Amino acid sequence: MLKIVDLHVRVAGKEILKGLSLEIAAGEVHAIMGPNGAGKSTLGNVLAGREGYEVTAGTVEYQGRDLLALEPEERAAEGVFLAFQYPVEIPGVNNTYFLRAALNAQRKHRGEAELDSMQFLKKVREKLAVLHLKDELLHRAVNEGFSGGEKKRNEIFQLALLEPRLAILDETDSGLDIDALRMVADGVNAMRDPARAFLVVTHYQRLLDYIVPDVVHVLADGRIVESGDKSLALKLEEHGYSWIAGRHVPAHDGAGAGG
Amino acid sequence: MSALLESLLGERAAPVALAGVREAAIAALRERGLPGPRDEAWKYTSLRALEQRRYADGDCGARTRAIDVAFLPGPSAARLVFVNGIHREDLSEVGADTGLGIERLGERPDELAAILRSAPPVDAFGELNAALALDGVRVRVAAGARIQAPVQIVHVGTPADGDVAWSLRVQVELGDGAQLRLIEHHVGSAANANLGSIVTAYRLGARARLDLVQLQDGAEGAGLVRRSDAVLGTDAILDLHTVEVGAQLARHDLVVALEGHGARLRSRGVFALRGRQHADTRLAVTHVARDTACDIAWRGVADQRSRGVFHGAITVAAGADGADAQLSNKNLLLSAQAEIDTQPVLEIHADEVKAAHGATVGQLDERALFYLRSRGLPLDLARRMLVAAFCGAVLDGLEPALRARVDALLAARLPQAEATP
Numbered sequence: 109m110l111k112i113v114d115l116h117v118r119v120a121g122k123e124i125l126k127g128l129s130l131e132i133a134a135g136e137v138h139a140i141m142g143p144n145g146a147g148k149s150t151l152g153n154v155l156a157g158r159e160g161y162e163v164t165a166g167t168v169e170y171q172g173r174d175l176l177a178l179e180p181e182e183r184a185a186e187g188v189f190l191a192f193q194y195p196v197e198i199p200g201v202n203n204t205y206f207l208r209a210a211l212n213a214q215r216k217h218r219g220e221a222e223l224d225s226m227q228f229l230k231k232v233r234e235k236l237a238v239l240h241l242k243d244e245l246l247h248r249a250v251n252e253g254f255s256g257g258e259k260k261r262n263e264i265f266q267l268a269l270l271e272p273r274l275a276i277l278d279e280t281d282s283g284l285d286i287d288a289l290r291m292v293a294d295g296v297n298a299m300r301d302p303a304r305a306f307l308v309v310t311h312y313q314r315l316l317d318y319i320v321p322d323v324v325h326v327l328a329d330g331r332i333v334e335s336g337d338k339s340l341a342l343k344l345e346e347h348g349y350s351w352i353a354g355r356h357v358p359a360h361d362g363a364g365a366g367g
Numbered sequence: 368m369s370a371l372l373e374s375l376l377g378e379r380a381a382p383v384a385l386a387g388v389r390e391a392a393i394a395a396l397r398e399r400g401l402p403g404p405r406d407e408a409w410k411y412t413s414l415r416a417l418e419q420r421r422y423a424d425g426d427c428g429a430r431t432r433a434i435d436v437a438f439l440p441g442p443s444a445a446r447l448v449f450v451n452g453i454h455r456e457d458l459s460e461v462g463a464d465t466g467l468g469i470e471r472l473g474e475r476p477d478e479l480a481a482i483l484r485s486a487p488p489v490d491a492f493g494e495l496n497a498a499l500a501l502d503g504v505r506v507r508v509a510a511g512a513r514i515q516a517p518v519q520i521v522h523v524g525t526p527a528d529g530d531v532a533w534s535l536r537v538q539v540e541l542g543d544g545a546q547l548r549l550i551e552h553h554v555g556s557a558a559n560a561n562l563g564s565i566v567t568a569y570r571l572g573a574r575a576r577l578d579l580v581q582l583q584d585g586a587e588g589a590g591l592v593r594r595s596d597a598v599l600g601t602d603a604i605l606d607l608h609t610v611e612v613g614a615q616l617a618r619h620d621l622v623v624a625l626e627g628h629g630a631r632l633r634s635r636g637v638f639a640l641r642g643r644q645h646a647d648t649r650l651a652v653t654h655v656a657r658d659t660a661c662d663i664a665w666r667g668v669a670d671q672r673s674r675g676v677f678h679g680a681i682t683v684a685a686g687a688d689g690a691d692a693q694l695s696n697k698n699l700l701l702s703a704q705a706e707i708d709t710q711p712v713l714e715i716h717a718d719e720v721k722a723a724h725g726a727t728v729g730q731l732d733e734r735a736l737f738y739l740r741s742r743g744l745p746l747d748l749a750r751r752m753l754v755a756a757f758c759g760a761v762l763d764g765l766e767p768a769l770r771a772r773v774d775a776l777l778a779a780r781l782p783q784a785e786a787t788p
Contacts, residue, residue, distance in 0.1 A: 156741050159733065184743035196738040200756025206739070209752070214743035249756075250738075266742065 109134045109305050110155075110175075110274055115166035117147075117154050124150045126330030127166070134273070135302040139316055140309045141341060142327035143349040148309045149193055151327070152278040155307075156190035157183050170274065184210075185217035187273030191263040191280050198250040203262075204232070206250050207269060214270065235268040239295045256283040264295040275299070276307045281315035293318030313345035326352050371414070372401055374421040375532055381501060384476035388483045392497035401491050408490070411676040411708050412618060412647040417590065422532035422562055424499075429453040434525050434556035439582075441768050443550075444516040445469055447504050450523045451561055452533025454502050458521075466512025466545070472536060473502035482538050486568060492592045492618075496534045496566045503536035506549070510542030510572065517548035517580075522563065524589050525556040537567040541575035543600070548578040550769075553613065555586025560615070562590040569596065571603035573627060578606045580769060584776055585613035587642060594620045601627030601656075608765055609636040609648075610773050612780045617646040625652070625659035625687075635761040636665040639754070639780055640673035640705075647676040650694075654682065654717075658689040664761045667698040668754055668781070669705035680712040681724070687717045694724040699731065699757055701750070751781045 110132040117125040124147045132138050142148050154161040155168065157180035168175040175183060198206075212222040223231065236243065241261060251259050260280055267275055277296070281289055296306065296319050308319055316324070316338060324340040325332045333352060334340065344352065376393055402409035429451040438446065444467055448458035454473055461469050472479040479500065488494040506518055520537065541547055551567075563585075571577055577597075585591055591614045597605055611617060623632050638646045652661050667675040681692045698707040711724040731753050739749035758777055762770060 156737075158737050158741075179746070180737060180740040181743050181745050181749075184741055190741055192738065192741075196732075196734045198735045198738065198753070198756065200759050201739075201752055206742070206744075206752070209748065210739070210742035210744050213745060213748065217743070270742065 109171060110307075111169040113167045115154075115168065116164045117150055118162040118164055119150060119160060123164070124330055125154070128327070128331055130325065130332060132274070132305045132307060134305055136322045137300065137306040137308060137319065139321035139324045139341065140307065140327050141311070141313070141324060141344055144311065146327045147330045148311075148327055149278055152190050152193075152276045152307075152309055155276055156180060156188060181213065182217070184270070184272075185214040189267055189270055189272035189275045191260075191267055191275065191277045193278040193280075193282065195251045195259040195263055197252045197254070199252050201250050203248055203250050204246040207232070207266065211270060232269065235265060238298055239265055239268060240291060241265055257285065257288040260284055260292060261288065264292050268295060268299060271299075273303065274305050274307070276309065278309050279311060280308075281310055281312060289315065290318060313341045316341045328352055369401060369418055371418050371420060372396070375495060376498065377424070379424045379499070382476035384480045385483075385501070388480050389498050392488060392494045395488070396491060396494040396498060399491050399494065408649065411674070412616070412645065416616065417562070420530065420560075420562075423527065423529040424532065428527060429525070429531070430455065432525055432527075434458070434523055436521070436523050436554050436556045438521060439519060439550060439552060439769070439772060442516045443519045444514050446519045446521065448521045448523060449502070449535060450525055451527060451531045452502060452535050452563060454504075462516075464514050466509040467514050467518070468505075468507040468509070469518075470505045470507075471502070472504060472538075478505065479503060479536060482536060482568075486596070492564060493566060493594060496536065496564045496594075499532065499534035499564070500536040500566075501534070503538070505538040505540070506547070507540045508542060508545035508547045508575075511544045512542070513546040514548070517550050519550045519552060522551070522553045522565070523556050524554070524559045524561050524563065524586050526559045527561070530560045530562070532562045532564075534564040535566075537565060539567065539569045539577070541571045541577055543572040544574045545572065546576045548580075550580045550582065553583040553585045553591060555584070555589060555613065557586065558588055559586045560588040560590070562592075564592045566594045567596065569598070569605070571597065571599045571605060573601040574603060575600065576604040576606070579608070580765070581607070581609040582773065582776070583609075583611040583613050583617060585617070587613065587615055587644065589614045590616040592618045594622065597623045597632075599623070599625050599627055599630035599632070602629040603627055604631045605633070606764070607632070607634040607636075608762070609634070610762075610776065611636070611638040611646050611648070612640070612776055614646070615644060617644075619646075619648050621648070621650045623652045623661070624655055625661065626655045628656045628658055630656065630659045632661040632663070634661070634663045635764060637667070637758045637761060637777070638675055639668040639758060639777055640675055641670040641780060642673060643671070644673040648678070650679040652681045652692070653684060654687040654690040654692060655684050657687055659687060660691040661693065663694045665696045666758055666761050667696070667707050667709070668701065668758065669698070669707050670701035670781075672702070672704045674705065675707040677707070677709040677726070678712070679710070679724070679726075680714070681722070682714045683717045683720050683722070685716040688719040690717060690720045690722070692720065692722040692724070696726040697757075698726075698728040699754065700728060701731065701754070751778065754781050
């Protein structure tokens with residue numbers, strides 16, 4: 109589904125990703141772990157199409173297409189979803205109105221019929237029930253005045269509603285207490301599907317107790333330096349990121365394709 | 368003397384009753400001339416684009432021409448329609464509310480002359496208005512009367528054989544304890560390049576309340592110069608919403624005197640411009656009496672090569688202790704060629720005063736824009752959503768039906784994707 113080859117990305121003139129390669133097949137859940145500053149959030153942002161991320165080399169192929177050539181909204185309509193690390197507050201834009209407009213824009217792009225407000229509300233109610241969220245969320249402006257946990261749950265609610273094929277979760281666990289973390293994980297697990305892939309970016313192993321990955325990658329200094337199964341996450345937790353740094357001296361080319 | 372002024376002050380027929388006041392205004396205007404770039408109050412608004420224009424007078428068929436205008440929905444206590452500055456009986460309706468008096472000034476030149484004399488003009492466009500006004504309306508609400516449905520005054524611009532210059536005088540008087548909702552709607556029935564001038568005086572007695580909505584959706588080629596001049600008595604309330612999206616060149620002087628103890632002004636304004644539109648809003652609020660309050664929030668949006676000007680001056684006069692003056696003006700530039708000049712001015716001559724003012728000019732929040740796009744919203748829709756939210760922040764006080772109309776108006780005018788380089 110997703111094939112990243114030798115990706116180099118600069119942000120504000122500084123190279124952050126330095127030859128990252130990664131391959132994810134439909135139905136798989138990949139976790140990317142790494143120390144602060146390794147380039148984890150850069151990866152999510154560049155896949156979603158954020159401006160200011162300059163790709164200087166490498167390719168990203170998504171469902172056989174050049175992902176980097178698409179506008180952010182085209183990527184969304186093609187099934188790419190980024191759950192933001194810091195969801196933006198947008199005063200004055202109603203959550204329901206925004207989500208219906210977004211879903212219908214995606215459906216229109218794909219040549220599907222748009223949903224009227226009754227159909228949309230039915231779908232919304234189903235998803236809210238699965239995530240144990242209150243209706244009240246819908247009547248508020250997008251993320252405005254939401255607590256950190258509410259913002260993250262709203263991201264997962266949007267994920268459930270938009271039903272993407274490739275979901276990227278950028279440190280969705282940060283700032284969550286254990287109950288909220290479980291709720292987020294339940295939401296993600298309910299979405300696991302042979303046709304859908306997840307890329308779960310996290311700093312801590314804790315989330316992976318609840319969202320069990322098929323593959324774990326370690327991102328350090330802009331590259332994947334090690335890949336393995338879920339036990340790799342446990343080893344990292346035990347030994348810390350310095351353990352990885354010790355195993356991979358800078359001269360070593362540790363870029364590995366997972367999957 | 369400019370060609371423009373010559374064309375405006377050419378031979379025009381007028382009732383005898385108006386002769387004296389007109390001659391005085393014309394003489395004063397010839398002496399003063401139209402404002403130029405050195406005139407502080409016109410620093411950002413040039414009349415040069417109008418200089419080579421010629422304007423015809425007379426009704427040019429305005430009394431009979433078919434017009435195509437969507438009037439505002441909902442019941443009204445009265446609807447007074449003026450087409451190119453000429454009252455249209457056939458389009459107007461006046462109900463029979465007790466306590467509501469409506470007089471057409473075109474039929475009462477003596478009254479019009481008295482009104483013109485009662486408030487001598489203070490600037491060139493005031494003089495121009497006094498020199499040219501032939502028609503207008505006086506709306507009076509008797510003391511204690513509360514008029515339920517709004518009164519609408521609709522100004523329709525429509526093409527004539529040539530471009531028309533028109534002037535109107537409106538007088539709104541609320542007796543003590545009276546209440547009125549007034550909607551002033553400027554609209555074009557087709558493309559036209561007419562130049563309109565309206566001077567409106569609002570006189571609010573003690574404890575009177577005026578809810579005023581001004582909706583300016585004139586034709587994009589038109590010029591409109593307005594002066595809204597309000598005087599508030601003891602504990603009177605003026606609640607004003609102004610939305611400005613039309614006209615090529617729009618100037619609005621909003622002058623409010625809080626003369627009575629405890630008088631309050633609450634005002635919310637939005638302008639949204641595109642193309643080469645130019646809108647200049649100039650506020651002058653004076654706290655004359657003690658314990659008076661003003662709460663002003665204005666938002667501006669400029670796209671393409673348009674230009675917005677906002678000058679918000681609040682003066683707290685000596686002795687007006689206990690005054691509370693709040694002014695905020697936030698602006699959004701949607702293109703590199705657009706420009707907004709904003710200047711809040713606070714002048715305080717009293718001691719115990721609570722005052723705050725601020726102005727900003729910024730651009731759309733790139734983070735919010737990316738967030739919306741990342742969910743699948745096309746760029747132009749995402750931009751429109753954010754701009755509508757920006758404007759909507761000061762429109763919550765509008766009643767739902769009007770709000771829906773204003774939202775639609777803004778949505779129709781707001782930027783398309785190609786607007787920004």
